[in-house]
Amino acid sequence: MPNAQLTVDPAFRVGEADRRIFGSFVEHMGRCVYGGIYEPGHPNADSRGYRRDVLDLTREMGVSVVRYPGGNFVSGYRWEDGVGPVGDRPRRLDLAWKTIETNAFGLDEFMTWAAEAGVEPMMAVNLGTRGMPEACDLLEYANHPGGTQLSDLRRKHGAEQPYGVRLWCLGNEMDGPWQVGHKTADEYGRLAAETARAMKMIDPSISLVACGSSNRGMPTFAGWEATVLEHTYEHVDYISAHTYYDPSDGDRASILASAVDMDAFITEVTATADHVGAKLRQKRKLKVSFDEWNVWYQSRLQADLDRRGWVEAPALIEDDYTADDAVVVGDLLITLLRHADRVGVACQAQLANVIAPIRTRNGGPAWRQSIFHPFALTARHARGTVLRTEPVGPTYPTERYGDVPVLDTVAVHDEETGGLAVFAVNRGPDALPLDLDLRGLPGLRGEAHTTLSAGDDPAATNTEADPERVTPRELTTPTLDGGRCTVALPATSWNLLRFVPQS
Template sequence: MPNAQLTIDPAFRVAPADRRIFGSFVEHMGRCVYGGVYEPGHPSADRRGLRRDVLDLTRELGVSVVRYPGGNFVSSYRWEDGVGPAGDRPRRLDLAWKTIETNEFGLDEFMTWASEAGVEPMMAVNLGTRGVTEALDLLEYTNHPGGTQLSDLRRKHGAEQPYGVRLWCLGNEMDGPWQVGHKTADEYGRLAAETARAMKMIDPSISLVACGSSGRGMPTFAAWEATVLEHTYEHVDYISAHTYYDPSDGDRASLLASAVDMDAFITEVVATADYVGAKLRQKRKLKISFDEWNVWYQSRLQSDLDRRGWVEAPALIEDDYTAVDAVVVGDLLITLLRHADRIGVACQAQLANVIAPIRTRNGGPAWRQSIFHPFALTARYARGTVLRTEPTGPTYETRRYGDVPALDTVAVHDEETGELAVFAVNRSSQDVPLDLDLRGLPGLRAEAHTTVAAGTDPDATNTEADPERVTPRDLTTPTVDGGRASVLLPATSWNLLRFVPAP
């Protein structure tokens, strides 16, 4: 395999790495809530039923913002069901995931959990079966200080101070025919604009996310964004994007190049948003809230739904992630960082059990899945300014995306500390030597080379019995000589190269 080349220069600035890029997602789906973040009676649970082992792992993961309560779930959700005395809350049918929702865990419990986890809450309002009034009621309950019916109700429920939620999603995936209350782009755009305008009358400090396409492959993609934004552009701050990559077809070469598709998706949404902005004579540039993304064995979902009746918190799409999946997740994070100038929020879906980096057993332990590690390390070390990188090197052929680069990279430079983090994925099945030119940042020495590699055991997973099978490992630290360094990127691997100022 020929050497790859990469030049790092602080002049090639993209934007600061927004901490909101390292978001996650808690939906009332499967065991994400019940048996995930919340399980009264569990050995680790606190007096409120919050699993402390999951809280500890959430903090270790480095999550910054968490979207709640859905997802498809929100499109028929009544937020009032989840406040007040737990014994008085109604049991409802959840149409999205064919379950019975007990409402034992709701808005107030989530806000308590978010505070304990040290994450920013991101709330979604129901624009499927509800509308402007219900969104305003929810906002009044969460953010108004007091002296009104709903803000005083929050205080009666034990939250004297307002929750101060700053991020709000105007519905979820309203382009999808599977969504309860599915609408056309014009129907949704008008409703979203009216809701946004009214919500900002109550609290003009909030930021709002309009629903974009639930996938680049949707037949309405781009036309949906254009129509929705013509209604909402002046009222919202973000347009959403969702994507999942399914390994089920066995096409590993294409799976490893999934970031090529995500990159194109972002570029096309930005182009569409900028077109509408130009058409409306708007100087402000909208950002993207990539508030659902992950690897997901989606082909398994329907059988999970079909084989059972209406039950509480079933085990649903609890995918066991492989070493290859970890490399893909690391590459998707590289893509999000590379577009830091236009990605303002991103949420990996979901946090616990449901297509998640954290797995648990009811009454038992919690453990880290393989995909936990690239997320945690990226969140920890991607601090500062994202630098544009243009690696050169070998390519390989994929069935889905044609000829793609074997190497994908991004760099983040912390100007305060002088530290540099280079994130690199080798998608190929061979080791790739990488030559780094660091002369634009003189005086650096290499601190560490950490990898999550799948080359020798691509199907390895972490399980309750063997929770450390796929973990990061440190390789030989490269030497920086004359502003240059060389490293060997293992086959099918995600890599973190850290450089610090020499003493």
Template structure:
């Protein structure tokens, strides 16, 4: 067993753990909407067709904000198709995922679902095949109180009060050649700036997200951000980032180090944004909206798309997540928290069925995938101020990233109670002895050690038949003595260590 050390001091604060870091994503893709969050006639569905079991799991997951309706889907979407009487809504071809969209679920249904799920909506506008006017129309429909054709249309549709949506995405992944309406950085940057200016004339209170690169590996990465922000910096509040990590090649060592890549991605986007700010003499620091991230077996997708015709809501990208995948997801959350000073929004893609923590069977039950658990526990206990940690420990070799640390950590201290949550990942194939120095936080006592480990069965997954095969386990409570604590982190594990101050 190897050794590592970790020092935690409240003086080394990063920033607040924004609740928007625990977002999710609902796209009209596969069975995320139809058969996922919405299934009229299901035994657990309410009169609106919303699945109660999925709503319960969404609340348990701790989701704070949900991005909608895409994703690739939004780049060809006409928002008007999804409002008004369902019987009058048109059926359309969705070019993004080669399916038939019934429009039985749209903006009004999503807002009803979001209110019931107690999540903040994050709306995306179509800047692929549409433009400034359509984005303004959608905003007017959603947020204007009344007295205009569009706002009164919303009221006729049953929403007397404005929806008050505060977060808006100016398109999606328009740097990608696969995107309907793909644009150059100059084309998109100018359109995004024009749209942002017009939208803020309607509602100055909104926050806007400009499209960043759809991956760090894109050939236009960084140059795209620089050009887009030259057009939009003064008009937007966030630049987006998207990343997925594919386990399909079997390189487990590199997969476990995926957070190293995410960390570099964030650092490079921040550097690019700050460069533009310096050129333009901007004093405001732009934040990142990391509004798509997850583990995704992407190599399987094209075969799914190619072997079927134009159908409604097919089972698509329904990945079964392993115990190793759960450790990776927990580590990506650590990285997002570590950059809490510059990452203000993050959305795991997606919520139900499609690369999702929640799986369902049409007409049947819903269950938690392995990746559900580190997300839910982090969302529950990462409340307060993020503290910078500087772990010292061994490294191991990877094909993709070279030598990387075995240990990855972050800590969050609750501002009111003084409780401390330490999140730690051991990427190694052997257990790790971790010595934690808490002398900067005197008199803390260990409360719990919870772990997700892939040591014994790395390929284990949760299924409808075995929904609790991969779940968190309680390990011996850490003992703090004189401000020091030693714990054993299992091989291939994500860990949550909790400490509390004495009562009174």
């Protein structure tokens, strides 16, 4: 295979790498909450029932934002059920995931957990079965200092200071016919606009996310965004995007190129938003909140739902992620960073057990799945200014996307420290030599080349019995000569190349 070439220059700036891009998602689904982040009586749980091993892994992963409480769950959720004395809380049927919700964990527990984990909360309001009054009540409870019925109720429940939640989602996937309270674009757009106006009357400092399409393949895609934004553009700050990539059909070449689809999705959503902005004579540019994304073996979900009745916290879509999946996740993170000028929030779904980077056993250990590693390393090292890169190299054919580049890259320059991180994915089945030209950033030296390769065993997974089977490894440190070097990217691999100023 011929060498690929990549030039990195600080003049080609995209935007700052917003820390909110490294978000996650906690939904009342399966064992994400109960048995995931929260398990009273577990040997490693603290006095509040939070699993300390999961807290430690959340911090290690570098999660910045956590979206809560859904997801499909939120469209039938009464937030009041999850506050106050736990013994007084009602048990409810959750229609989204066909489970019984005990409400032992709710808003107050989540906010305390978020503070402990060091993450920013991102709250979703129910615009499926409820509406503007309930959203305003929730905001008053969470953010108003005191002196009103709901803010004083929060104080009575033990939270003297307001939670100060800055990020709010106006519902979830309201374009989807599977959603409780599914609406047309006009119905949702009008409801979201009136809710947004009222919420900002209560707290003008908040940022709001309008529901975009739940995936790019929806028959209403783009038309939905255009209609919703005609109602909401002046009142919101983000339009959401959701996508999952399913390897179940065995088309490995296409699944490894999933980032091609995400890239097109972001471009199309921002183009639609800009069209509406121009039509409405708005100078402000909306950003994208890509608040659900991951690899997901979706074909397994219906069987999980069909094989049981109404139970509490069943094991649900607890996918075992492979080395190939880790390469795909690393590439999706590259795509999010490449659009740093327009993607302001992103949440990998979900945090624990449910299509998650962290897995647990009730009463037992927690461990890192393969997809944990590219997320953690990207969150740790993608700090500073994202630089546009235009790699030159070979292509390969895919059934889903046609010919796609073997190499995908992005670079992030930390102007404060002078360091440079180059993220590179080799989608191909063979090792790829990469010629790097860093002459635009003189005075650097190579610090490390970290890789996670699926070339030898693409189906390898981490398990409770073997939690370290798929982990990153260090390769030969790149050596620059006149600002240039050549590195070998292993077959089907995610790579992090780090450079620092010469001492």
